Amino acid sequence: MRKRRWAGLVGVGAVLLAVVLLGVWPESPSSYRSTVESSVQDAVSAVGTARLTAQSALSGNTFGAYESTALEDVGDNLTTAVTDVIELPPTDQDTRRLRDEVLPPLQDSARIVGDLDLAIQNDDRDAINACVAGLTAVGDRLATTLERLR
Numbered sequence: 001m002r003k004r005r006w007a008g009l010v011g012v013g014a015v016l017l018a019v020v021l022l023g024v025w026p027e028s029p030s031s032y033r034s035t036v037e038s039s040v041q042d043a044v045s046a047v048g049t050a051r052l053t054a055q056s057a058l059s060g061n062t063f064g065a066y067e068s069t070a071l072e073d074v075g076d077n078l079t080t081a082v083t084d085v086i087e088l089p090p091t092d093q094d095t096r097r098l099r100d101e102v103l104p105p106l107q108d109s110a111r112i113v114g115d116l117d118l119a120i121q122n123d124d125r126d127a128i129n130a131c132v133a134g135l136t137a138v139g140d141r142l143a144t145t146l147e148r149l150r
Contacts, residue, residue: 027088032095035088036102037149039081040142043106046077047139050113054132057120064120071117078110105141112138 027035053070056062085103090096112134119127 027091029091029095032091036098039084040146042077043081043109044142046074047109047135050074051135054116054128058128067120074113082106105138108138
């Protein structure tokens with residue numbers, strides 16, 4: 001009876017140790033790259049949504065509540081994409097270069113979406129057009145990066 005209890009405790013201890021080690025074990029380069037790829041994919045999608053929302057706002061095909069909700073969702077998605085890359089420490093020189101390559105367009109995307117939200121609130125058509133141009137450019141950069149990651 002005591003042997004079973006000890007075996008059970010050792011088994012539970014081994015499982016807990018495995019969970020702790022997995023939580024603190026460093027990422028592999030392929031795992032890091034996969035996380036970055038997922039973040040870039042999410043950003044490409046978010047940038048496309050923001051651009052379409054801006055174009056719809058310019059043509060008068062949307063209303064304020066939709067635009068606000070869409071841009072809030074886009075902002076949340078971009079925040080998550082940036083945070084996922086920032087919080088994951090690079091594993092080697094290649095992953096450090098990858099991080100340094102993807103962070104600027106991810107951050108630019110978030111900045112432009114913030115500017116777009118303000119421009120739409122103020123009904124500033126020139127600023128909305130500038131944001132569409134900026135989103136198109138940063139979206140192209142992100143899409144090119146994503147293609148290379150795949």
